[in-house]
Amino acid sequence: xxxxxxxxxxxxxxxxxxxxxxxxxxxxxxxxxxxxxxxxxxxxxxxxxxxxxxxxxxxxxxxxxxxxxxxxxxxxxxxxxxxxxxxxxxxxxxxxxxxxxxxxxxxxxxxxxxxxxxxxxxxxxxxxxxxxxxxxxxxxxxxxxxxxxxxxxxxxxxxxxxxxxxxxxxxxxxxxxxxxxxxxxxxxxxxxxxxxxxxxxxxxxxxxxxxxxxxxxxxxxxxxxxxxxxxxxxxxxxxxxxxxxxxxxxxxxxxxxxxxxxxxxxxxxxxxxxxxxxxxxxxxxxxxxxxxxxxxxxxxxxxxxxxxxxxxxxxxxxxxxxxxxxxxxxxxxxxxxxxxxxxxxxxxxxxxxxxxxxxxxxxxxxxxxxxxxxxxxxxxxxxxxxxxxxxxxxxxxxxxxxxxxxxxxxxx
Amino acid sequence: xxxxxxxxxxxxxxxxxxxxxxxxxxxxxxxxxxxxxxxxxxxxxxxxxxxxxxxxxxxxxxxxxxxxxxxxxxxxxxxxxxxxxxxxxxxxxxxxxxxxxxxxxxxxxxxxxxxxxxxxxxxxxxxxxxxxxxxxxxxxxxxxxxxxxxxxxxxxxxxxxxxxxxxxxxxxxxxxxxxxxxxxxxxxxxxxxxxxxxxxxxxxxxxxxxxxxxxxxxxxxxxxxxxxxxxxxxxxxxxxxxxxxxxxxxxxxxxxxxxxxxxxxxxxxxxxxxxxxxxxxxxxxxxxxxxxxxxxxxxxxxxxxxxxxxxxxxxxxxxxxxxx
Numbered sequence: 001x002x003x004x005x006x007x008x009x010x011x012x013x014x015x016x017x018x019x020x021x022x023x024x025x026x027x028x029x030x031x032x033x034x035x036x037x038x039x040x041x042x043x044x045x046x047x048x049x050x051x052x053x054x055x056x057x058x059x060x061x062x063x064x065x066x067x068x069x070x071x072x073x074x075x076x077x078x079x080x081x082x083x084x085x086x087x088x089x090x091x092x093x094x095x096x097x098x099x100x101x102x103x104x105x106x107x108x109x110x111x112x113x114x115x116x117x118x119x120x121x122x123x124x125x126x127x128x129x130x131x132x133x134x135x136x137x138x139x140x141x142x143x144x145x146x147x148x149x150x151x152x153x154x155x156x157x158x159x160x161x162x163x164x165x166x167x168x169x170x171x172x173x174x175x176x177x178x179x180x181x182x183x184x185x186x187x188x189x190x191x192x193x194x195x196x197x198x199x200x201x202x203x204x205x206x207x208x209x210x211x212x213x214x215x216x217x218x219x220x221x222x223x224x225x226x227x228x229x230x231x232x233x234x235x236x237x238x239x240x241x242x243x244x245x246x247x248x249x250x251x252x253x254x255x256x257x258x259x260x261x262x263x264x265x266x267x268x269x270x271x272x273x274x275x276x277x278x279x280x281x282x283x284x285x286x287x288x289x290x291x292x293x294x295x296x297x298x299x300x301x302x303x304x305x306x307x308x309x310x311x312x313x314x315x316x317x318x319x320x321x322x323x324x325x326x327x328x329x330x331x332x333x334x335x336x337x338x339x340x341x342x343x344x345x346x347x348x349x350x351x352x353x354x355x356x357x358x359x360x361x362x363x364x365x366x367x368x369x370x371x372x373x374x375x376x377x378x379x380x381x382x383x384x385x386x387x388x389x390x391x392x393x394x395x396x397x398x399x400x401x402x403x404x405x406x407x408x409x410x411x412x
Numbered sequence: 413x414x415x416x417x418x419x420x421x422x423x424x425x426x427x428x429x430x431x432x433x434x435x436x437x438x439x440x441x442x443x444x445x446x447x448x449x450x451x452x453x454x455x456x457x458x459x460x461x462x463x464x465x466x467x468x469x470x471x472x473x474x475x476x477x478x479x480x481x482x483x484x485x486x487x488x489x490x491x492x493x494x495x496x497x498x499x500x501x502x503x504x505x506x507x508x509x510x511x512x513x514x515x516x517x518x519x520x521x522x523x524x525x526x527x528x529x530x531x532x533x534x535x536x537x538x539x540x541x542x543x544x545x546x547x548x549x550x551x552x553x554x555x556x557x558x559x560x561x562x563x564x565x566x567x568x569x570x571x572x573x574x575x576x577x578x579x580x581x582x583x584x585x586x587x588x589x590x591x592x593x594x595x596x597x598x599x600x601x602x603x604x605x606x607x608x609x610x611x612x613x614x615x616x617x618x619x620x621x622x623x624x625x626x627x628x629x630x631x632x633x634x635x636x637x638x639x640x641x642x643x644x645x646x647x648x649x650x651x652x653x654x655x656x657x658x659x660x661x662x663x664x665x666x667x668x669x670x671x672x673x674x675x676x677x678x679x680x681x682x683x684x685x686x687x688x689x690x691x692x693x694x695x696x697x698x699x700x701x702x703x704x705x706x707x708x709x710x711x712x713x714x715x716x717x718x719x720x721x722x723x724x725x726x727x728x729x730x731x732x733x734x735x736x
Contacts, residue, residue, distance in 0.1 A: 034694055069685065070685065070693070072650070074643070074645035074648075074650070075548070075549070075551070075641060075643055075645065076639055076641065076643065076645050076646060077645075079639065079640075079641070080436070083432075083436055084432075084436060084682060087430075087431060087432035087435075087436065088432045088436070088682075101547060101548045101643070104548060104551060105551055105641060108483060108551045108552050108640070108641070109640075132483060170538075170539065170546065170547065171546065171547035171548065172547065172548055199535065199538060199539060200547075405541070406541070
């Protein structure tokens with residue numbers, strides 16, 4: 001029991017020794033720096049730091065400090081990280097988080113801290129901004145549905161797939177991705193007779209592989225990382241030969257580089273994504289050059305996470321500059337500037353926000369191709385500009401369809 | 413006297429600390445302490461290490477979320493005068509069920525059975541949308557309002573957690589002195605003899621698990637109010653291991669060890685990231701925990717008690733009688 005007393009006095013002592021920082025404006029960045037996502041999460045931090053570096057670490061004579069915090073992909077840890085940044089480090093704004101459910105959690109948290117501005121990192125759940133949005137939560141990027149725009153149309157009209165089976169992980173981000181694909185695909189006339197939802201981190205896909213109907217024309221696979229490799233390996237080993245359509249995080253370079261017989265299934269596979277590492281647009285090349293110069297130990301090109309954290313932090317820098325770095329009266333002027341901001345994104349489009357403070361973005365339809373040396377890469381087949389969160393639909397009908405889930409949307 | 417010396421500084425703590433320290437450190441440590449107490453109670457008095465305590469806390473937390481105000485539109489809202497007792501009853505019942513399942517196993521086998529229950533519950537919450545809302549879980553869980561004051565405000569939540577921590581410690585202390593508590597310890601020491609006396613072994617084991625479920629449930633309710641959310645992550649392997657770490661570094665000799673462990677754990681968890689390069693903070697946490705386990709195999713609580721005894725002036729020994 002004595003230790004309790006000791007602990008109490010240690011607590012009291014350390015409370016007096018709180019770190020004081022000299023920076024005028026503090027930006028907290030939340031990303032996943034532990035576990036399976038650590039390398040990608042680190043790239044998100046690079047994106048945010050790059051935007052601050054580009055303005056020389058200060059706006060209108062006010063110095064800017066970046067304070068990073070790690071979450072572990074769970075909403076609880078993102079909330080704890082944000083609370084520490086706000087209450088202990090006294091940040092003025094937060095850039096982050098990385099994944100979907102964390103974004104929903106921070107959106108809810110932001111309502112308790114009206115004096116802090118939240119700028120979403122790369123989390124892409126739909127309801128973060130669409131339903132129950134928060135006045136001080138901004139997303140300078142798209143949601144998972146926006147990231148699939150163009151693919152459904154391409155699959156039906158260009159590839160001629162009339163029925164498609166869906167295999168996706170069982171949580172909010174893949175639901176949103178499936179919505180983005182299906183809303184276009186079903187409208188074009190396609191059918192989705194069967195959807196398979198698997199737990200994240202699933203190892204054995206045999207029951208799914210053998211349940212895929214024989215008469216579908218293709219499979220839409222919205223799995224990420226090891227899940228995608230496991231499924232594709234088991235599917236091709238079982239003799240599966242249906243063409244693949246990929247989600248935004250399904251066919252990344254690490255899958256294209258991995259060994260396995262499934263690679264032949266992937267050649268020609270279309271996918272939707274907001275970020276193509278080797279896109280040859282002028283702005284993207286400039287962005288990549290600036291990224292590699294600032295971070296020689298980073299990836300060879302910015303990832304989707306660096307790209308999105310960069311856009312949020314850049315928006316903050318531009319808005320700060322517009323209001324002469326004035327954050328007084330609960331950041332009112334700063335938020336108004338954010339709301340009306342337009343700027344050219346690294347993909348060459350014009351970023352601006354809709355009424356729910358969600359980005360109107362560019363999206364790419366890519367296709368896997370085989371290089372001369374036998375390795376695989378992604379190339380852009382279509383760029384769709386000005387994709388909004390309602391996917392071009394009427395707001396009433398879009399909202400009336402209800403939140404995404406296992407059974408919504410549906411077109412069997 | 414002794415208790416007043418400990419309680420007074422704790423009651424004065426809100427005067428010295430800002431909201432961050434009060435809520436994120438002190439309150440969180442008290443809540444985790446109550447949850448870890450349920451584990452160290454079982455380990456100390458029944459001799460069983462249970463990995464299902466985060467699950468039992470989760471049962472209570474999910475009950476609060478499902479029958480309380482939340483922003484995900486799942487469940488029915490009842491008044492908290494009903495949900496709090498309901499959550500405690502369900503957590504206690506779940507504890508009893510875990511006890512029934514694990515009653516015949518000891519040591520590593522009990523660990524495996526309770527771990528299996530914990531992990532099964534975790535995957536169930538992640539897959540089930542009707543009751544648990546799957547991966548995302550419940551957000552916007554609000555603590556009850558008493559008049560104009562929310563129990564989630566820093567001071568009320570701290571005082572509530574402190575009161576519950578004290579009550580939990582007192583409960584454990586008196587429970588282990590009751591006939592049933594003594595029977596539980598007898599089962600720990602010599603199950604064969606207990607049986608030979610004609611006393612059923614099952615009843616004390618199930619009762620001990622049910623009581624630990626009640627403790628864990630109390631912590632689970634506070635945790636749901638503190639986090640303002642419950643999700644599959646709250647009952648995952650991470651939470652299960654956190655509780656074990658807290659109980660072990662605090663020490664299993666005395667129930668109060670759980671709170672000592674919780675304070676150290678929360679301080680590390682919150683501030684390791686400030687002390688070291690941001691990518692390496694988990695290494696620091698691991699290293700400190702390792703050091704504690706090596707330097708204080710019986711936990712920090714025991715270490716401090718030992719030091720106390722050593723530093724206390726020893727009464728002069730009577731001169732040894734010399735025999736000629």
